[in-house]
Amino acid sequence: MATPKFKRAIVVGASSGIGRELTIQLAKQGTSVVAVGRRMDRLAMLAESADGRVFPLQHDVTIYDSVPLAFQEATKMLDGLDLVIYASGVMPEVGFHEFNFEKDKAMVDVNLLGAIAWLNLAAERMEQTKHGSIVAIGSVAGDRGRSGNPVYNTTKAALATYMEAIRNRVARHDVKVCLVKPGPVATEMTANLGIKNAMPVEEAATKILKVADKNGEFYLKFAHRIAFFIVRNIPSWIFRRLKI
Template sequence: MTSSIAGVAVITGASSGIGEATARHLHAAGFKVALLARRRDRIDALAADLGDGALAIEADVTDRDALVAAAEQVKKELGGADVLVNNAGVMLLGPFSADQRGDYRQMIEVNLLGAITTTEVFLDQLTASGRADIINISSVAGRTARSGNGVYAATKWGINGWSEALRQELLPTVRVTLIEPGVVATELPTHITHESTNTAVNEMYSKAEVTADDIAEVIAFAIGRPRHLAINEILLRPSTQV
């Protein structure tokens, strides 16, 4: 990556998958990275592995008080955010029924409200930077809804619409980029609670060839463009995915 800036990147969901891979790529490119996630042991291990310039902060994106405390820590210890990667998310697929109502609420609170709240909390730091980027991780499901993914798709369609409005509000000081991956080899499907859906989706994901590193490279590329160029939206799928 040839970066046009180096600064401080805040990454939610940094304990695994795309979040962890993005942290590694940006840190290697010269960024200080704030690793936000609920699983403290994992982000502590990642911060230790990365070394200087990596800060582990235990925070749940559904808890605004925790995010406010995280933002204060980022400001105090790293100087403030220049990049925010809204990566935290859950994919709890299954048929639409009352049995899944807890999963529906969790997806809405994490995938949609979590990204919105995190951005709101860090927005002052990002606008003060004068050269900031917001990366919102959406999904192919933000464009194509399928049987069994209705509420998940609703959260991703919501992210897409919000991202476009936010892009228009914040330009040119803050660039907003929407990343829409297809199937990626991560632990995302392992948390599905509906048994038959879990089996079917994990079977598909077990064959995934696109990795979290592939997505992280795309994110790093978008952030590294000269400030006069904004990449607004990137849709990417495995070459074999319909």
């Protein structure tokens, strides 16, 4: 087996979807991975199928006080750290006329505050060790304030700004900070949305790992780079009239 790009990684949100597939592909490449999530049965199954390279860690990212201990435990298990991927996320269904604070708070708690709780620690450690990559899964949904699910959009936009700011802090210490912005990917999150042409999760994970050691923001499709450049620059009064 060739030397892996990353020897030791933490994947937060590894029990299903994109995070699970990232964990599988990293382990196949020879990376030791601490797989974090609440559903321990899923994480244990993942570990069983991964030749001793995956170490499950049960953790709820919304219990913010417990993040430092979980982070410490994970780095201890790995005896170091080269990569942290934050893939935890929730996107409850929100009706077009629904303004539901509980659902909104759940998205802010997991998609944004959980990311900050984990990635602050990663940035602080990597700034000191002058080595490592930090990856967060954003979304094309963060590029504009769309009417369908306002707070999901908000969490992804805020995550992008946070990642840019962290990058601007730690890049001088040779730490890479990467935000990926997938379009629809076929996972549990999108299973009931009837989306045609969602990207297979295997393809999404492969593309994410290709850019995981780079600084910057990355779309997973070349067409999205162009399409969302246009979308980001449509004047607000026109965007309001479009059904996108």
